[in-house]
Amino acid sequence: MVTLREEHAQQTRDALIAAGTERFATDGYASTSVARIVEDARVSKGAFYHHFPDKKALLKAVVSAACERSEVMIRQTVESASESGDLVASALDAAMEAVQNDEDYRKLRQQASGVLSEQERRELDDRHRLPLVSSILDELRRQGELRAELDAQATTALVVALLETTKEEVTASDDPTARYAQFRPVLLRFIRSLAGD
Template sequence: MVRRTRAETEETRVTLLATARQVFGERGYADTSMDDLTAQAKLTRGALYHHFGDKKGLLAAVVEQIDAETDQRLHAISDTAEDAWEGFRNRCRAYLEMAQEPEIQRIVLRDTRAVLGGASPESQRHCIQSMQRLLDNLMRQGVVDEADPQALASLIYGSLAEAAFWIADGEDGNTRLAQGITALELLLRGLLAKR
């Protein structure tokens, strides 16, 4: 039996992830067979089982990868804004706009909910904690009214997540996106400290 090097093992994992991401994005989870996926990756089912357990485990790993990239994109939006409030608003808006991106729409919003029951608790906690830090900063600056930042972050995150599902599920996503952004602006204005 030939032993694989650590680099070869990691290369196999990366190949499976990249192939699954492409195929899930094009066909969706339900219409992707493990045989088609492993054939396209030029690997065996055994490699998939070894690295991810099963097709559902592979989907979870793909979602984790997309979530990490989405998180980086959102951080870049808030970190490069002219001020903290604009950064927060733009970040929330971008989250809704991402619901229109085919890969996020199909894999993260539709397949993850249908197959995995939604985002992992770890992913949800990370999003809420990130938003909590931004809100806490805005409260310290006097931009946002005082409230418990974790409670407020949980409410906003939940609203954004549900709105993203609503946008992704609609026949006319562009109309829903516009409606969602209008509603988001109304919601966010309510956070502002009265001057």
């Protein structure tokens, strides 16, 4: 059972993440101060430092929360597609939707790549993208649409790397939809090449 204190602590953390998300997207990471974030969240600086050692840790939490929201949407799409359609195309399009259509999400990704180290970004991949892609590939394998002899861990790592490269390209583009349209057929062809004969 969650105590009142734990519930309040989670609400404070959520408020800080929401305020950080808004400020980083609108003003940018470098221009956003901890003082402004705590003012927006309506909490004390002490509360901020209780939850996050510094602004960079908040950025990691903000990006992680964005990944979680995207993951929920992708999982819902995959569940629907596994029953009625093209699982590969549906999952790929769902994975790229936020990068194409959500300008704030693109800004957060751009800032994260400029602030977080490669190791920190890899940790986010390990926590969010690897399990998601692994579960999608498992579903393809279950449906007989993925070669059983392929090493699951290697296949997952390679697909995640391709998706991350695509997201970086789409994020950096002035026309994200057109840039994704260039990558989409190549990605689909590659992933479908992993299918059984």
